[in-house]
Amino acid sequence: MKKIFLSLMGVLILTMACEKGGELVEIPSDIIENIDEQDIALDPQIKNDPLPPTEYKFTRNGISTVFYSGQTARLKMAGELYLAFSNSSKTEADLLAMFNEGIGFKDDSLNTSGKNIGSKVAASSYASSTVKPQIQAFITRVVNDVFPYYNNDASEGVAGKYTDPGGRTVHIDGKGFEMNQIFTKSLIGALVADQIINGYLWRGKLDAGSNIADNDNLVFSYTSPGASQNNVTQMEHYWDEGFGYLYGEDNPYSPKVSNGVLLAKYLGKGDLPGLDKEIYNAFKLGRAAIVAREYELKDKQAKIIKEGLSKVIGFRAATYLRSSAINIENKLWANVFHALSEGYGLILSLQFTMKEDGKPYFDNTEVNKMLSDLEKGNGFWSRTATELNAMADKIDQVTGLNTTGI
Amino acid sequence: MLRKNVWIVFTFLVLGCQVADDDANLVPTEENPIVNSEVGTDQDTSDSKKTFDRQEMLTFIVNQIIIPSFNNLEDNLGELKSSFDLFNADLTDENFEELTNQWLNSYKAWQHVEMFNIGKAMEEYYVFKSNIYPVDTVRVKSNIESGAYDLENPNNYSAQGFPTIEYLLFGPDDDPSKGINQLRDNIKYRDYLKTMIESLVSHTKAVKEDWVRTKEEFVLSTENTASSNLNMMVNDFIYYFEKGFIANKFGIPAGVFSPAALPDRVEGYYSKIYSKEIAMEALSSIKNFFNGISVENKDVTGPSLKSYLNFIESGKDHLLSDQINEKLSVVENSINALDQSFVRQMDSDLTLFLKTYDNIQSTVVLLKVDMLQVLNISVDYADADGD
Numbered sequence: 001m002k003k004i005f006l007s008l009m010g011v012l013i014l015t016m017a018c019e020k021g022g023e024l025v026e027i028p029s030d031i032i033e034n035i036d037e038q039d040i041a042l043d044p045q046i047k048n049d050p051l052p053p054t055e056y057k058f059t060r061n062g063i064s065t066v067f068y069s070g071q072t073a074r075l076k077m078a079g080e081l082y083l084a085f086s087n088s089s090k091t092e093a094d095l096l097a098m099f100n101e102g103i104g105f106k107d108d109s110l111n112t113s114g115k116n117i118g119s120k121v122a123a124s125s126y127a128s129s130t131v132k133p134q135i136q137a138f139i140t141r142v143v144n145d146v147f148p149y150y151n152n153d154a155s156e157g158v159a160g161k162y163t164d165p166g167g168r169t170v171h172i173d174g175k176g177f178e179m180n181q182i183f184t185k186s187l188i189g190a191l192v193a194d195q196i197i198n199g200y201l202w203r204g205k206l207d208a209g210s211n212i213a214d215n216d217n218l219v220f221s222y223t224s225p226g227a228s229q230n231n232v233t234q235m236e237h238y239w240d241e242g243f244g245y246l247y248g249e250d251n252p253y254s255p256k257v258s259n260g261v262l263l264a265k266y267l268g269k270g271d272l273p274g275l276d277k278e279i280y281n282a283f284k285l286g287r288a289a290i291v292a293r294e295y296e297l298k299d300k301q302a303k304i305i306k307e308g309l310s311k312v313i314g315f316r317a318a319t320y321l322r323s324s325a326i327n328i329e330n331k332l333w334a335n336v337f338h339a340l341s342e343g344y345g346l347i348l349s350l351q352f353t354m355k356e357d358g359k360p361y362f363d364n365t366e367v368n369k370m371l372s373d374l375e376k377g378n379g380f381w382s383r384t385a386t387e388l389n390a391m392a393d394k395i396d397q398v399t400g401l402n403t404t405g406i
Numbered sequence: 407m408l409r410k411n412v413w414i415v416f417t418f419l420v421l422g423c424q425v426a427d428d429d430a431n432l433v434p435t436e437e438n439p440i441v442n443s444e445v446g447t448d449q450d451t452s453d454s455k456k457t458f459d460r461q462e463m464l465t466f467i468v469n470q471i472i473i474p475s476f477n478n479l480e481d482n483l484g485e486l487k488s489s490f491d492l493f494n495a496d497l498t499d500e501n502f503e504e505l506t507n508q509w510l511n512s513y514k515a516w517q518h519v520e521m522f523n524i525g526k527a528m529e530e531y532y533v534f535k536s537n538i539y540p541v542d543t544v545r546v547k548s549n550i551e552s553g554a555y556d557l558e559n560p561n562n563y564s565a566q567g568f569p570t571i572e573y574l575l576f577g578p579d580d581d582p583s584k585g586i587n588q589l590r591d592n593i594k595y596r597d598y599l600k601t602m603i604e605s606l607v608s609h610t611k612a613v614k615e616d617w618v619r620t621k622e623e624f625v626l627s628t629e630n631t632a633s634s635n636l637n638m639m640v641n642d643f644i645y646y647f648e649k650g651f652i653a654n655k656f657g658i659p660a661g662v663f664s665p666a667a668l669p670d671r672v673e674g675y676y677s678k679i680y681s682k683e684i685a686m687e688a689l690s691s692i693k694n695f696f697n698g699i700s701v702e703n704k705d706v707t708g709p710s711l712k713s714y715l716n717f718i719e720s721g722k723d724h725l726l727s728d729q730i731n732e733k734l735s736v737v738e739n740s741i742n743a744l745d746q747s748f749v750r751q752m753d754s755d756l757t758l759f760l761k762t763y764d765n766i767q768s769t770v771v772l773l774k775v776d777m778l779q780v781l782n783i784s785v786d787y788a789d790a791d792g793d
Contacts, residue, residue: 100665118665125771129662129760136665204775209785210632364764 049297052285055253056243058236065224065232066252066287068244071195073102073113074120075248075260078187080105081117082261085180086171088147095139122190124198127352128364134348135186142179146171156381164334172337175379181341182348184261189349192245192263193309197354200242201286201302207295211235216293235290239298243283246309255280263309271315272401279308310353314361314399317346321392322403325385333381340380340388347371350395361398458717459709460628460636466698466708467639468621474701475518475691476614482512483607490603497590506575510680512606513568517688519613521646521695524638525624526616531563532609539569539654540671543578546570550598557605566602569673574599576676585676632786640711641786643695644774651692652770655685656763659748660756667756672748681748685741693734696727711777718780726776733769740765 058065081098084090098104102116122131145159152160154172162176163169170178199205211234214221220230222237232240243252246267249259255277258268267276286301320343327335351367353360362370370391376382396403486508493501516536523533535557542564549555549565557566564570574595577584589595617624627635653663654673661667674680694701698710712727719725740762745751751759778785 096665119663125767128764129657129660129767130757130764133661133756133760204771209787213784 049285049300052281053288054284056247056280056284056287057253058287058291060227060231063224063227063231065227065236066240066243067224068241068248070113070115071241071244072248073110073115074117074191075245075262075264076107077102077105077110077115077117078184078191079249079261080107080110082180082184085142085183088150088171090143090147092140092143095143096136099136099139117187117191120191120195121187122194122352124194124202125204126198126202127190127194130364131190131348131351135183135190138179138183138186141173141177142183145173146177146179157378162334162337164332167332168334168338170334170337170341172380175375176333176337176340176381177344177379178337178341181338182345185342185345186348188263188266188346189313189352193313193349193352195245196242196309197306197352200238200245201305203299203302206235206238206298206302209234211238212295215290233290236287239283239287239290242305243287246279246283263312266316267309267312271319272311275308275311279305282308306354307356310355310361311399311401313346313349313353314395315401315403317343317350318392318395318399318401318403320346321388321395324380324383325388325392328383328385328388336383337380340374340383344371344374347374347395355398361395458714460714461625463698463709463714464625464628464636464639466700466710467695468617468625470700470702470706470708471695471698472519472522473614473617473621475515475522476610476617478701479512479515479519480607480610480614482508482515483603483610486512487603487607490600493589494596494600497586499586502575502586502589506677509568509571509575510677510683513572513674513680513684514687516568517684518691518694518701519610520650520688521643521691522639523646524635524642525620526613530609530612531560532613533650534560534563535609536567536606537569537650537673538564538567539673540675541565541569541573543573546573546598550594553594553597557601566605568606569675571599571602571606572674572676574602576678578676630782632784637783638786640778640781640783643692643711644770644778644785645787647692647773648770651685651688652763652766655681655688656759656766659752660759660763662760662763667752669749669752672752675749678749679746682741682744682746685748686738689734689738689741693731696730696734711781715777715780726772726780730769730772730777733765733772737762737765737769 056066077098081095084095084098094104100116100118102113103111105111118132118136121135122128149159150161150171152158154160154162154174154176157174159173161169161171172178210219213219215233215235218233220232221234222232223230224232246264247257248264250257250264250268256268257264257276259265267279270276282301282304286298286305289295289297289301320339324336324339324343327333327339347362347370348367350362351360351364355361373387373391374380374383392403486505489501489505489508493505519527520533520537527533542561545562545565549562555562555565574589575585577588589599624635630637632638654671657663659668659671669675672681674684693699696710697712698708700706700708712731715727715730716725719727744759744762745754748759774785
């Protein structure tokens with residue numbers, strides 16, 4: 001069935017592509033219905049490409065070749081670490097063990113996964129090696145500067161908890177830093193974006209060594225679950241691992257993402273309508289292109305994914321600054337601390353993005369300048385709406401997105 | 407099965423309407439897939455192979471860089487051996503100082519040959535036997551005590567070579583008199599030191615003689631295949647840059663691959679103040695190799711990776727070789743700004759050390775990805791860091 005369906009799909013596509021030739025082949029209507037109409041009206045960037053498969057489903061001899069359990073494990077670890085950052089009974093050693101050794105999680109399957117987050121933070125060839133110590137220091141900071149004062153009353157320069165009238169409560173250090181947000185939002189860039197953009201979907205990795213020749217000649221490097229011998233090429237698996245860093249906690253057969261605490265959650269919020277679908281299509285088409293040995297097409301899809309994911313980070317970084325500016329004016333400081341903490345992590349993440357010219361929106365030095373500007377004086381307590389809007393404008397200017405009026 | 411089906415789809419997709427008009431042979435099969443002509447094929451070197459003389463480049467590298475570097479190292483190790491004999495006969499402070507000076511000179515000379523882990527050097531595990539650090543001090547001590555050890559045993563690679571000599575000379579802790587006292591008081595320590603030096607001398611001699619003996623044949627192997635000497639040497643160069651240079655000298659001690667910095671992993675740990683000097687020497691060997699600068703005479707240059715790149719990129723505004731050399735200058739300035747002791751540097755300002763690492767790392771991308779793409783040479787090693 002599947003074979004016939006796919007072959008017919010090929011005919012259909014051929015037909016569509018040949019409209020100008022005038023000769024139309026009649027296609028049964030149920031087949032046409034199987035092709036999502038939205039795919040036909042794709043973004044102009046990709047409309048000249050072939051249609052992607054309907055699902056991220058790839059098999060060899062009937063066995064799925066797609067697996068990315070290591071990525072799923074790390075995404076879940078990030079989720080538990082996020083909660084642990086709000087658990088003032090945790091010690092620095094507890095959190096460091098979770099981060100670096102991948103142990104101490106409630107979900108025991110994580111403890112035995114052999115994976116950890118620490119070794120994958122800012123680990124790509126393009127990442128600054130200063131970022132991992134920077135993020136690890138957030139652990140020290142929450143344990144030393146937030147946990148001991150967890151239920152004290154916070155005020156400018158004084159750590160503790162702060163509650164808006166009838167609203168949000170945050171637990172912050174003396175600078176208003178809500179460390180669970182800062183840590184987690186930093187991982188959106190330093191873990192997820194860096195691994196996908198600068199790691200698995202980077203040509204230097206996908207095409208490294210003999211990967212192209214091996215993929216051409218079906219030289220397999222991995223054994224997928226259910227297979228008895230190697231049945232996945234290096235390039236295929238790298239692509240799947242990149243996919244896993246985004247979709248690892250969601251249904252791989254749907255463009256809808258939302259689970260977890262990292263990039264998928266924010267892509268799923270739909271800030272940029274249709275982007276989730278565009279990225280899913282590019283992942284599917286890129287993977288199919290690898291199977292079909294169409295490496296240029298693969299690279300083109302990788303670029304769509306990288307630029308698309310970057311937009312999610314760029315958009316959110318700017319909008320959190322803007323919403324903080326509004327909350328400053330409304331004197332809702334708990335909201336300010338929360339949103340600015342999210343913004344801080346997303347600004348840190350900006351160095352792991354990639355725009356059309358292949359460069360990040362902001363490099364490590366530029367990002368650190370913005371972060372130190374946010375931390376000046378008494379940190380978030382000292383910020384003004386004007387400053388934050390100016391910073392958001394600067395980000396918009398580079399991303400080309402317009403977040404004013406959000 | 408699905409794979410074939412996807413192909414069928416793709417055939418239509420890629421060929422579009424032309425499928426009917428074009429050669430029917432274009433339909434892919436397992437054995438004869440359609441490969442985009444611009445991907446994975448020899449784009450630029452088919453012509454350049456005829457015109458850029460790869461053999462001339464190899465000849466220059468072997469005669470003007472590799473063999474003179476081995477000669478230098480051999481001479482320095484000869485001096486090291488003589489200074490040891492002098493000290494062994496007369497255990498004075500002056501003779502000891504001369505011995506440590508000769509250790510440093512020969513260690514610096516070593517930095518110019520480490521990248522050539524090819525042929526005899528590879529067969530004999532020459533690099534492993536010469537420069538593995540950190541030193542396995544427990545093993546060194548037990549070797550010294552027992553007097554019975556096999557230096558060919560891989561477990562003993564970290565108990566010999568330049569780092570072990572350094573350990574014996576400078577001693578394990580902050581007391582600088584520890585090394586000399588131990589050597590003065592204990593003939594077993596002197597015997598081990600002697601064996602270490604002699605072993606480096608004999609390995610170096612064997613590798614150098616092999617270069618001299620095989621060089622004419624070696625330079626003939628210039629085809630663009632994974633097993634050609636040219637491709638292997640280019641790969642060795644990049645591998646050295648990535649592992650021997652960046653990872654070992656900077657990344658590992660800086661804690662890039664571990665939860666925290668590991669200062670005891672620096673090169674030159676026991677002598678304390680030479681890490682920077684040694685790293686700068688290694689950088690100069692990298693520049694010489696890339697730019698084709700003769701080791702015998704710095705004013706003499708010859709065909710090199712730089713000229714090869716420039717040949718292929720002739721007419722381009724932004725030459726990759728210029729970008730690489732600019733990066734190498736940034737790296738040089740960055741290393742120069744560090745404390746002469748890397749341990750002290752990491753202690754006072756780890757971030758500065760990490761930024762140096764970043765600068766070097768960004769050069770890797772230019773060499774390993776961009777340069778190899780231009781030269782159309784495949785990487786013969788890969789980091790298996792997938793899950």
